[in-house]
Amino acid sequence: MLMLERMIFERIETRILVGITAFFGILLMVGWVAINEGGRMAAFEERSLARSIERGAALFASGCATCHGNDGRGITGRAPALNNPQLFGYDFGTGEITAQIAKLEEQRDLRTQLPELEAELAAETNPNVRQQLEEEIAAVQKAIDPNFDGIDFDAEIVALQAQYDELAGQMQQAIANGYDPAHPERLVNVGWAGDLYGFLFTTLKGGRPVSSSYWPQAMPAWSQEAGGPMRDDQLEDLVNYIMNWDRGEAWTLADLNAVQQFAVEPARSSGGGSEQQADASPVGTNVRQIMGDLEGVEGDAARGEALFNSQETPLGGVALGCSGCHNGVVAPAAEGLWARVETERLADAALAGYTAEQYVVESIVNPGAYVVEGYQPIMPGTFGEALSTQDLADLLAYIHSLGE
Amino acid sequence: MSVLPFPTILDDIKEKGLRRALYDAVDTTVERVTAGMNIQDIREALRGEKASRRPNPRLTPHADSFWLHMRPSYFNKEVTGIYPTFRLGWLSTYFVFFETITGILLMLWYTPSPEIAYGNMLNILGNVPLGQFVRDLHRLGAEAMVLIVALHMMRTWFTASYKKPRQFTWFTGVVLLFATGLLSFSGYLLPWDQLALWAVTIGASMAEATPAIGKEVNLLLRGAPELGANGLLRFYLLHVLALPVLLFVFLGVHYYKVIIHGHSLPPQSEKIGEDTAKRVPLDKRVYFIPDLLTNELMWLGVTTFIMVVLVIWFYHAPLENHADPQVTPLGTTAPWYFLWIQGALKLGDKFLMGIAFPTALLGILAVMPYLDTAPSRRYKDRRIMITLGLLLISVTTILSYMGLPEFAVSTSAEIEILHELDKEPAHNKMGIIRPVPYEQLVVGWYTTAQFDVPEGEDVDAYLAEFNATIAENSQYEQLVDDLRQTAFTVTNTEPMFEAIPEDAPELEAVLEEFYHMLKEEELELPNAWGAIIITENQDGLKRIDLAISWDGVEIEQGDVVLDENGEPVPLMETVLVPVVDENGEPVMVEMLDENGDVVTNENGEPIMVQATEEVQQRVRRIRVQHIFLHRNAAYFQ
Numbered sequence A: 001m002l003m004l005e006r007m008i009f010e011r012i013e014t015r016i017l018v019g020i021t022a023f024f025g026i027l028l029m030v031g032w033v034a035i036n037e038g039g040r041m042a043a044f045e046e047r048s049l050a051r052s053i054e055r056g057a058a059l060f061a062s063g064c065a066t067c068h069g070n071d072g073r074g075i076t077g078r079a080p081a082l083n084n085p086q087l088f089g090y091d092f093g094t095g096e097i098t099a100q101i102a103k104l105e106e107q108r109d110l111r112t113q114l115p116e117l118e119a120e121l122a123a124e125t126n127p128n129v130r131q132q133l134e135e136e137i138a139a140v141q142k143a144i145d146p147n148f149d150g151i152d153f154d155a156e157i158v159a160l161q162a163q164y165d166e167l168a169g170q171m172q173q174a175i176a177n178g179y180d181p182a183h184p185e186r187l188v189n190v191g192w193a194g195d196l197y198g199f200l201f202t203t204l205k206g207g208r209p210v211s212s213s214y215w216p217q218a219m220p221a222w223s224q225e226a227g228g229p230m231r232d233d234q235l236e237d238l239v240n241y242i243m244n245w246d247r248g249e250a251w252t253l254a255d256l257n258a259v260q261q262f263a264v265e266p267a268r269s270s271g272g273g274s275e276q277q278a279d280a281s282p283v284g285t286n287v288r289q290i291m292g293d294l295e296g297v298e299g300d301a302a303r304g305e306a307l308f309n310s311q312e313t314p315l316g317g318v319a320l321g322c323s324g325c326h327n328g329v330v331a332p333a334a335e336g337l338w339a340r341v342e343t344e345r346l347a348d349a350a351l352a353g354y355t356a357e358q359y360v361v362e363s364i365v366n367p368g369a370y371v372v373e374g375y376q377p378i379m380p381g382t383f384g385e386a387l388s389t390q391d392l393a394d395l396l397a398y399i400h401s402l403g404e
Numbered sequence B: 001m002s003v004l005p006f007p008t009i010l011d012d013i014k015e016k017g018l019r020r021a022l023y024d025a026v027d028t029t030v031e032r033v034t035a036g037m038n039i040q041d042i043r044e045a046l047r048g049e050k051a052s053r054r055p056n057p058r059l060t061p062h063a064d065s066f067w068l069h070m071r072p073s074y075f076n077k078e079v080t081g082i083y084p085t086f087r088l089g090w091l092s093t094y095f096v097f098f099e100t101i102t103g104i105l106l107m108l109w110y111t112p113s114p115e116i117a118y119g120n121m122l123n124i125l126g127n128v129p130l131g132q133f134v135r136d137l138h139r140l141g142a143e144a145m146v147l148i149v150a151l152h153m154m155r156t157w158f159t160a161s162y163k164k165p166r167q168f169t170w171f172t173g174v175v176l177l178f179a180t181g182l183l184s185f186s187g188y189l190l191p192w193d194q195l196a197l198w199a200v201t202i203g204a205s206m207a208e209a210t211p212a213i214g215k216e217v218n219l220l221l222r223g224a225p226e227l228g229a230n231g232l233l234r235f236y237l238l239h240v241l242a243l244p245v246l247l248f249v250f251l252g253v254h255y256y257k258v259i260i261h262g263h264s265l266p267p268q269s270e271k272i273g274e275d276t277a278k279r280v281p282l283d284k285r286v287y288f289i290p291d292l293l294t295n296e297l298m299w300l301g302v303t304t305f306i307m308v309v310l311v312i313w314f315y316h317a318p319l320e321n322h323a324d325p326q327v328t329p330l331g332t333t334a335p336w337y338f339l340w341i342q343g344a345l346k347l348g349d350k351f352l353m354g355i356a357f358p359t360a361l362l363g364i365l366a367v368m369p370y371l372d373t374a375p376s377r378r379y380k381d382r383r384i385m386i387t388l389g390l391l392l393i394s395v396t397t398i399l400s401y402m403g404l405p406e407f408a409v410s411t412s413a414e415i416e417i418l419h420e421l422d423k424e425p426a427h428n429k430m431g432i433i434r435p436v437p438y439e440q441l442v443v444g445w446y447t448t449a450q451f452d453v454p455e456g457e458d459v460d461a462y463l464a465e466f467n468a469t470i471a472e473n474s475q476y477e478q479l480v481d482d483l484r485q486t487a488f489t490v491t492n493t494e495p496m497f498e499a500i501p502e503d504a505p506e507l508e509a510v511l512e513e514f515y516h517m518l519k520e521e522e523l524e525l526p527n528a529w530g531a532i533i534i535t536e537n538q539d540g541l542k543r544i545d546l547a548i549s550w551d552g553v554e555i556e557q558g559d560v561v562l563d564e565n566g567e568p569v570p571l572m573e574t575v576l577v578p579v580v581d582e583n584g585e586p587v588m589v590e591m592l593d594e595n596g597d598v599v600t601n602e603n604g605e606p607i608m609v610q611a612t613e614e615v616q617q618r619v620r621r622i623r624v625q626h627i628f629l630h631r632n633a634a635y636f637q
C-alpha cells in the first residue's frame, strides 16, 4: 500500500499520467460498448422474446389448453385451433382460386348484363327511369375490365374449379372440422383491419362474450381490466407463444388436417338457421335487386326488434348483435334513425336520388358505402349473407317504428 | 483612439498584434473562469513548480470561486495519503454524484406505474443505446455506495474521529448512512420485478410490526394495504426526491463540519486530548492546487474506470420476471445490505428483531460520540471501542449469513430439489437444467434410476426392468395422472424410460446431480426416483417435466418424524379394497344406507353389493412440475 502510494501519489506527473490514461480508457471502453450496442440490443430482444414465449407456454398450459388443446390444435366442439394455418392467414391456394373465379364470374356477368340493360333503356320512355338506367349502364361499362376481353370465361372457370377441387380434396379432414377452403384467412373472414398480434391480444383481453352463441362456452375475458386473471404483460406472453406457432411458408396440408376444430365464422355459417327459413336465400348486396325483392313483403317490427337485440336469429343462424354497437357511441343510435336519415343524410349531395329505405338497406348490406361522419367504418360487411328478405323487412319495420 | 466608438479587442489587436491579443484574451478568460489563475499559473501548477507571482494565485480560487470556496486551500500532509481516511469519505461523495447523474439518465425512460415500469426496464435494456450500461452503473454504484459509506463509518470509528469536536459530524454521518440505505432500498422496488416486489414486501411488512402505529406507517409507505400503484409512486418519490434532498442537505452540513474542524490527524500524531487538525505547520502543508486537485481528478478517472470495467465484464443488474403478488418465489431475500435484519428476524419476534433492534442500533450509533467521551484517540487506549467495532462487523456479517434463504428454512425436500433443478434465474443463480444447451435437450423420458444400475450390468436391460416395475406397482399410472393434469398429452400406455443418449452429456450431468440430491434426502424421500421428461412443444420450444416419486413419511413442521429406532415413520393411508373369497370370487353383502339400515329394491329385496374392507397401505407420493425452454432463451450465457 505504501509502495503504491509512493509510486502514484507522490509525483504530480504520475498522477496526471494515470488520470489521463484512465479517462482515455473510459472513453475507449464506452465507445466499444456503444459500437456493440446494436448487436447487444438485438440479442436482448431475441432473448426476452424467447423468455416471453416460455412464460406464455406455461400460461397456455394452465389456462388455455383445456379448451384449445394441449397442442393448440383445438378440441372438437369446444374451441378452435390456434396452431392453425388459417389463423396465420396461410392460403394453400384455394382462397386465391376462389377469388379468381369470382373475378371471372363478375366479368362474365357484367358482359351479359350490358346488352340486357341497353335493351331495357331502348324500350323505356319514363325519363326518370331512363336516367337511372343510363347511370347503371355507365357503372357496368366502367366495371368491365378490358384485360378480360376475349376470354372464354366458362372454360377458365371450369379449369380453375378443377384445380380447386383437387386441392380441396386433400383437405377433407380439415373441411370436416370446419375449414372453408374458399375463405382461408381467418382475419379476412372476421373483417379484422389490424394485424394478427392485435387480433390475438384484444381477443384475449376482452374475451369474446358473444361466442357463447356458437360455442358451448364463451371465450372468457383474460385481462384484469376486463375482470379476468391476467396482467397485460402476461397476455403479451401468451400472444408471443401463440404467434410462435406460425410456420410462415412452411405450413403443410398435414398441419391443416391435424387441426381438430376450426373457428366458426358466425356471419357466414349457413347451418343452424330456423326451419321455416331454411330454404330462403340471403338477400345479397345488390341494393336495386333487394329493393325489388322487398316489394310486397310485410315487415314485422316486433320480430325486427328481437333480431336487432339478438334475441332471435336471422337466416344465418347467428345472432346479429346490432344493439351491441348502435348505441350512439360506437355506431349511430337506433333511436330516431329513420328521421335522421330523412332529414340529415339524404340532404347530403352524395346521396341524391336515394329514398330513406334504400339508404338504410344499403347501410345494412353494404355498410362501407357511406360512413356517417364521426364514426369508424367498422360495421361488418357480412349481413347481406346473414339476412333473408323477411329478416331485412322486419328490421326495416323496426327501425322505421323507432323513427316516428 | 479606439477603432470602434467603444473599446474592443480590435484595439488590442491593433496595439499588440493578432497573436498576442488573442492569447491575452484567452488568458483573461481562463483567469476569470478559474477565479484567479491564468494560463501561466496553471502551467506552473501542473508542472509542480512554485508559483511565480505574488500573492499566490493558487489561493485566490479558494477565496473567490463558489465551488472551491468549499474546499480548504491546503491540507495536512498526514491526512492526504491512503491512511487514515482510506479515501472513503471522498469515495462516498463520488458515489453521491455518480448516482445522481446515472439516476437522472435513467429517469428519462422510467414511469413509476405498475403497468409500465417493467416494460420500461425491458425498453432500457433492449431499445435504449447504452441503456443497460447506465442501468448497471447505477445499480452497481448504489450497492457499492452502501458498502463504502459503511466502511467510511467504521474507519472514523476506528480512528476515533467522532470524538470532540467532531461529534456532530458523526451524527450527520449517521443520517447519511440512513439515507443511503433507504435510497438503495427504495430504488430496489422500481424495476417492478419479482425480486423488487418481494424484497420490498418483506421490508415494508416489518414496519407493520411496530406497535400502535405499525399499520399506519405501513399504509403510509405503501399507499394501500398491498404494494401497488400507490406504493410504487411513493417509493419512487422517496427515491428521486425526498431522500436525495435529505442526503444533499446533510451532506452539506457534514462536509461543512469536516472542513470547519479539519480532517482529524492520525491518533498517534497529536497529544492526548488535543485537536491540532486546524493548525497545520508550514512544512506539512499540502496545497489543494495543484496536489489534491490532480490527486482527486486522478481518482475520479481511476474509480470510474474501475466501475466501467466491472459493469462491462463482471456485473449486470438483475431483472427477474414481472412482479406478481400471486406468486411467492421460493427463497425471497432482502437486498444483501439488509440481510442482517432478515437474519435477526430468524432469531426472534418480528417487532423486536425487525424494528426495535435496527432502530436501537441506529440510535446508539447516532449518540455514540456523546457516550464515548474518553479523551484519548490512541488505539491502545481504546481497546473496548475497537473490540466493539470489530464485534459490530462480525455480528452483522453473521446475521447477514443467517439471513440467506439457505439458512434454516424448512421447505420440504422434494420442493427444494425440483426448485434446484428448474428455478428462474434470480440472485445470479438458476436451476441447473436451464443452462443445458438446447440441442442436448433430447426428446425422451429419462429417470434417475439410470444411475442405480449395478456395476457391469446393462443400462437398457435395467431400465426395461424399471419400466416393468413401475407399470406394475402403478407408480407410472400416478405419474401419468399428474402429468395429464398439467396439459401434458401422454401418448404411450407403457412407461418408456430410456438411457440418456450419448450426445447429451450436460443433460446427463443434470440427471446425475438430480440422482445425488435424491440420495442425500433419502430420509425424507425413501425409495425415490426422479424423472426428466422432455417433449417438443413448438418449433424451438421444449417442455421439461420433472417428477419425483417416493414413499411417503410422516412430516411434522417440516421435519421427518422418527420412531424410537431413529427410522422415519412411514406415511400410511386407509384404502378400501374389495373382499374376495378363496376362489378369487367377490364376496357380496347387503347394501346399507347411512343409518346402517339395509337398502331394498322395489320388491323389498335387499340390494347386494361387493364387500370391501379397509386396508392400511403405505402412501406413495409424487410431485411433478414443468418448465418450458426456448432455443433463444440463452440461459447459458
Ligand code: HEM
Binding pocket: B085, B086, B087, B088, B089, B090, B092, B093, B096, B149, B150, B152, B153, B156, B161, B162, B166, B169, B170, B171, B172, B173, B174, B175, B176, B177, B180, B251, B254, B255, B258, B262, B263, B264, B265
Ligand atoms: C453519504 C454518506 C457520506 C458522505 C458523502 C460522507 C463524506 C465525508 C467526507 C468527504 C469526509 C472527509 C474525508 C474523510 O474523512 O474520508 C467525511 C468525514 C467524516 N465522516 Fe462522513 N460521509 C458520509 C457518511 C458518514 C457516516 C455514515 C459517518 C458516521 C456515522 C460519517 C462520519 C464522518 C466523520 C466523523 C468524519 C470526520 C473524519 C475526520 O475528520 O477524520 N460520515 N465524510
